[in-house]
Amino acid sequence: RKEVEQDPGPFNVPEGATVAFNCTYSNSASQSFFWYRQDCRKEPKLLMSVYSSGNEDGRFTAQLNRASQYISLLIRDSKLSDSATYLCVVNGDDKIIFGKGTRLHILP
Amino acid sequence: SQTIHQWPATLVQPVGSPLSLECTVEGTSNPNLYWYRQAAGRGLQLLFYSVGIGQISSEVPQNLSASRPQDRQFILSSKKLLLSDSGFYLCAWSGNGVLMEQYFGPGTRLTVT
Numbered sequence: 001r002k003e004v005e006q007d008p009g010p011f012n013v014p015e016g017a018t019v020a021f022n023c024t025y026s027n028s029a030s031q032s033f034f035w036y037r038q039d040c041r042k043e044p045k046l047l048m049s050v051y052s053s054g055n056e057d058g059r060f061t062a063q064l065n066r067a068s069q070y071i072s073l074l075i076r077d078s079k080l081s082d083s084a085t086y087l088c089v090v091n092g093d094d095k096i097i098f099g100k101g102t103r104l105h106i107l108p
Numbered sequence: 109s110q111t112i113h114q115w116p117a118t119l120v121q122p123v124g125s126p127l128s129l130e131c132t133v134e135g136t137s138n139p140n141l142y143w144y145r146q147a148a149g150r151g152l153q154l155l156f157y158s159v160g161i162g163q164i165s166s167e168v169p170q171n172l173s174a175s176r177p178q179d180r181q182f183i184l185s186s187k188k189l190l191l192s193d194s195g196f197y198l199c200a201w202s203g204n205g206v207l208m209e210q211y212f213g214p215g216t217r218l219t220v221t
Contacts, residue, residue, distance in 0.1 A: 033153070049209060096210060100150070
């Protein structure tokens, strides 16, 4: 099993729809979880941290399921500007590991 | 607030030439520093990380090296570039500890010809 695994997509979603991504991780001892966003030919930017209790930031909701070892990102009322690649990040034994990302295209 | 700078933004170099990419961080002290490479259409590959001046850990054997001559300066170098060194090079910083989120610089897009 890969350390961090994401569906590469692309997800083609109409504007205004809700979209959800999952990310699975292999290290049951992992403690830190993040979602990053990367626009084409740009650097990744921190979108949100993922806490055990889940957290919400506007249209974005992140959740952690330790039992099944996955984290999720939900985007509600999607905007054209949400089009990007979303990277799942999990800490390993002594370093942070980035998933390869899920590409999202919001269609007008 | 903290900022991270990288230069140059783009670089085209011939095979066999040397390389020096620089990264500096402002607004924080004793950060952890990281160099990543992202090949076209691929994920991020951690190359080096540093927890302090002169302390460098290498993740992948290759013809690249890194140095941290000052607390907030991180340099990526090569004596002789290979075609396979082409990619998007990203520097990042974080607070101390592996549980901290990382913040990325704008990156350097390197093309080796």
